[in-house]
Amino acid sequence: MRFDGGSYITPKGVNQDVLDEIAAGKEHFLYHFGIGIKIGAPIIRDVRDMIGKVFLIDPSQLRDMLGDLRFVVGCGKPNRVRKFAPQVAEAIGAKPPSGWAFRDMLQSTAFGLMPMIKPDGFVSTGGWRPIGDMGRYTTIKCGPILISSHGMGFGSAEIWIEEMAMLLHIAGVHDQVELIRLGTGGGVDMKKGEIFIAKQAVNQDLMPYHYVNTGEGGVYLYDASASPEITAGLIAAARRVGFIVHSGAVLSVDGFYGPQFRRDGGTASPLVPEEQMRILAKLRDELGIKMMEMEALVILSRAKAAGIASSLCNVAIVTREQGDQIDSKPHELADFDTRPATVIQEYMRGRLAEEGAIPWRRHNPLGRAA
Numbered sequence: 001m002r003f004d005g006g007s008y009i010t011p012k013g014v015n016q017d018v019l020d021e022i023a024a025g026k027e028h029f030l031y032h033f034g035i036g037i038k039i040g041a042p043i044i045r046d047v048r049d050m051i052g053k054v055f056l057i058d059p060s061q062l063r064d065m066l067g068d069l070r071f072v073v074g075c076g077k078p079n080r081v082r083k084f085a086p087q088v089a090e091a092i093g094a095k096p097p098s099g100w101a102f103r104d105m106l107q108s109t110a111f112g113l114m115p116m117i118k119p120d121g122f123v124s125t126g127g128w129r130p131i132g133d134m135g136r137y138t139t140i141k142c143g144p145i146l147i148s149s150h151g152m153g154f155g156s157a158e159i160w161i162e163e164m165a166m167l168l169h170i171a172g173v174h175d176q177v178e179l180i181r182l183g184t185g186g187g188v189d190m191k192k193g194e195i196f197i198a199k200q201a202v203n204q205d206l207m208p209y210h211y212v213n214t215g216e217g218g219v220y221l222y223d224a225s226a227s228p229e230i231t232a233g234l235i236a237a238a239r240r241v242g243f244i245v246h247s248g249a250v251l252s253v254d255g256f257y258g259p260q261f262r263r264d265g266g267t268a269s270p271l272v273p274e275e276q277m278r279i280l281a282k283l284r285d286e287l288g289i290k291m292m293e294m295e296a297l298v299i300l301s302r303a304k305a306a307g308i309a310s311s312l313c314n315v316a317i318v319t320r321e322q323g324d325q326i327d328s329k330p331h332e333l334a335d336f337d338t339r340p341a342t343v344i345q346e347y348m349r350g351r352l353a354e355e356g357a358i359p360w361r362r363h364n365p366l367g368r369a370a
Contacts, residue, residue: 066141076295077149181311196248
């Protein structure tokens, strides 16, 4: 569909050409996840079965492994995955495979699939299990929840969401999964530690699209709106656990300093303080922007294009009207970092209880299942 002269609204849906090639028996590599897809691939029993750093998997094996999946949680840092996975597992009653502790799954080997093979074989749902090569993206499955690190900024997030979307489509679970980004950002008219839930992301031009150049003078436009249902559910969950919560638009840009109108970078800023405050006031008062960060635009837009419902839950670690520097104490930042995880955990636990997948357990004020 033509839009605004030289721009085009992108169609929704997965890359059918890739699915057709897989169906015809061709190998397809999700290289950064360390997973290759091929009909008839044998069950991997040894690292020598790998092609480079890629584990070759039959689509049916992938469906067996991810068939019960309900949620994907993406976060920037691998450490967040390592912290969040045990909390989620405890909340929903998912346990490691017999004979394995969580620390064993995150050992120094880059090949996160190896603990999956031992002791109970490759194809198994439930419990905790790493997915693919842990060297680039750390990905752990805890029962019906997949938790994965997507790195920092547009480039890393784009790789992650494109390969994640294909993974979910090949497994046949894209239409049953809810995808939520967990992270931090700079709050606009928000106090540090308060929660933000996105209704949509906007780009550097303050438009609700992610632009991709066509190479012929035009751009493709990817709609970056969040799922209203997931957003409403996350807001309710944040209130249940006692956090102050804001909702609105997030300015999502490809940079931490200049693109976020900061003046504390290593190169001289063209902005004077008065200009910076005027810009922040416009973002807040005219456009309803409550937060700035660097991944939501890509993740929300690509998820929507692939037919995957998604939203975002962040915590403010700085109030931008009061300054650019992140000056909280380490213990304060550690506390802030847990808050979006607590909200998302409460939301997922409630949804799974509604569906009868786990017993409902009343939340207590400490943010832990009771």
